[in-house]
Amino acid sequence: MLDTTSLGVLSVAQLGGVSSAQLGALTSTRASALSSTQLNALTTAALKGLTADQAAAITSTGLSGLAVTRIGALGTATVSALTTTTLSGLTATQALGLTATQVASFSTDQAASLSTDQLNKLTTAAVAGLNATLTASLTTTQVGGLATTILTALSTASVAALDETQIATLNTAQIQSLKSAQLNALTATTLGGLTTTELDGLTTTQVAGLSVAQLANFDTTNIANLETTQLKGLTAAQLGAFTTEQLGALTTDQLNSLSATAFGALKTTQVTGLTTTQLSGLDSTHLQALSATVVHSLDFGQVDSLTSTQMSQLKTTQLNAIDTFSALDTTDLGSLTTTQIGGLNATQIGSLSFLNLAAWDLDPVFSHRAGGYTVSGPLHHYQPAQRSDLDAGLEAVDHGALCHGRDAICRADHHRAGWPEFGSGQRAWRHRFWRAELDPVERPVRKCRRRDKRQPDILPGDQWHRRTGRA
Numbered sequence: 001m002l003d004t005t006s007l008g009v010l011s012v013a014q015l016g017g018v019s020s021a022q023l024g025a026l027t028s029t030r031a032s033a034l035s036s037t038q039l040n041a042l043t044t045a046a047l048k049g050l051t052a053d054q055a056a057a058i059t060s061t062g063l064s065g066l067a068v069t070r071i072g073a074l075g076t077a078t079v080s081a082l083t084t085t086t087l088s089g090l091t092a093t094q095a096l097g098l099t100a101t102q103v104a105s106f107s108t109d110q111a112a113s114l115s116t117d118q119l120n121k122l123t124t125a126a127v128a129g130l131n132a133t134l135t136a137s138l139t140t141t142q143v144g145g146l147a148t149t150i151l152t153a154l155s156t157a158s159v160a161a162l163d164e165t166q167i168a169t170l171n172t173a174q175i176q177s178l179k180s181a182q183l184n185a186l187t188a189t190t191l192g193g194l195t196t197t198e199l200d201g202l203t204t205t206q207v208a209g210l211s212v213a214q215l216a217n218f219d220t221t222n223i224a225n226l227e228t229t230q231l232k233g234l235t236a237a238q239l240g241a242f243t244t245e246q247l248g249a250l251t252t253d254q255l256n257s258l259s260a261t262a263f264g265a266l267k268t269t270q271v272t273g274l275t276t277t278q279l280s281g282l283d284s285t286h287l288q289a290l291s292a293t294v295v296h297s298l299d300f301g302q303v304d305s306l307t308s309t310q311m312s313q314l315k316t317t318q319l320n321a322i323d324t325f326s327a328l329d330t331t332d333l334g335s336l337t338t339t340q341i342g343g344l345n346a347t348q349i350g351s352l353s354f355l356n357l358a359a360w361d362l363d364p365v366f367s368h369r370a371g372g373y374t375v376s377g378p379l380h381h382y383q384p385a386q387r388s389d390l391d392a393g394l395e396a397v398d399h400g401a402l403c404h405g406r407d408a409i410c411r412a413d414h415h416r417a418g419w420p421e422f423g424s425g426q427r428a429w430r431h432r433f434w435r436a437e438l439d440p441v442e443r444p445v446r447k448c449r450r451r452d453k454r455q456p457d458i459l460p461g462d463q464w465h466r467r468t469g470r471a
Contacts, residue, residue: 021049036066040067052080064091068094074102076102080106080107084113090118098126101129103134108134119142124150131158149177156181157185159182175198175206178206180205183209188217194222216243220249228256229257232259247274256286263286264289271297280306298323303327304324316342319336319343
């Protein structure tokens with residue numbers, strides 16, 4: 001057998017004729033004597049014959065001169081036997097020659113010994129060899145230095161293997177390079193390792209691809225730092241998984257950036273957790289997206305926080321669903337459209353104070369024309385079938401409140417409590433007696449304590465005629 005000295009003088013041509021069997025017969029000591037020039041002279045078949053012991057004996061100097069094409073010819077047994085020192089001696093250019101099979105044969109120590117330059121020189125095909133085990137073994141320096149092309153080439157299983165510490169080293173460009181499937185593969189805990197800067201870097205598509213579990217792991221600080229462009233990509237399912245604390249961390253601009261479909265799908269418990277500041281800042285699109293059931297769940301303070309402009313934008317079904325209707329002030333009531341008023345029920349009207357009713361400027365509700373009554377004023381939207389409902393509501397208004405106060409309350413020229421007014425042959429009826437159109441005779445007599453002797457007892461139309469004889 002040739003000794004190391006004899007091997008050292010063999011020409012390239014002579015080495016080219018060495019078979020894998022002959023090469024395999026060399027001891028590790030003799031194999032370590034081979035120079036990079038001699039190794040390059042070996043045939044592909046001969047290189048594949050290198051044993052693990054021989055490969056382990058090859059120095060980094062001997063390996064560093066191996067051509068790129070010759071690197072790819074090394075067998076997996078040879079590659080996996082290379083020491084970390086020898087492997088780390090590969091140039092970035094030589095790393096181009098590594099195949100996916102060779103990379104997959106790396107031990108975790110070998111993978112951790114690679115420099116970022118070596119890793120970034122891997123072909124996208126070779127990156128496929130970085131399995132979950134190897135990816136998990138990479139240091140934070142290695143992960144933080146990965147090129148975006150390498151990151152996107154990683155399998156979802158490999159990305160999922162990255163832990164919270166590794167993910168935290170990625171910069172915005174790296175985070176944005178991740179495909180939705182890769183990002184979605186991260187565990188909720190791992191994703192929670194992203195800094196606010198990294199989260200800000202997520203694209204709309206990436207945010208839309210996050211799982212419910214991942215979003216649930218975002219703390220209020222992370223949620224509050226999401227941009228409006230990111231939030232608009234959230235689906236109804238994603239937003240529906242938000243806790244009240246997470247929703248409470250959003251500003252009105254952030255809430256208004258959500259899709260109307262997603263916002264409208266919020267559950268009752270979520271909306272009732274919104275602050276009055278958040279509710280008062282909702283635009284018409286998002287306000288109208290809420291279901292009547294959700295609106296019904298709003299408490300007194302939340303309803304009270306809605307501006308008059310918002311009240312005028314509510315759909316009839318939403319307004320009709322408000323259970324704490326007494327929270328509306330005169331400005332809110334005055335902003336309601338006739339269509340909205342037409343949708344109110346007796347309970348809602350009955351909950352209003354006399355002063356709030358005055359916001360509708362109810363005189364005249366009816367005007368007498370040609371022996372009949374025509375609805376006018378802001379309540380003209382009411383149809384006959386609805387009038388009894390509104391009248392029932394007015395009946396529920398505290399009569400004492402209507403008659404209480406200044407003398408002007410009971411004077412015919414300043415009334416706002418249902419008194420009849422006479423003049424120029426025309427009789428206008430206030431809201432307390434508008435049912436005279438439906439039942440002008442049978443309506444019971446209603447009296448109010450008079451503070452002015454000139455004010456007659458208040459009676460419905462025909463009864464007034466019969467008792468006073470006045471037109």
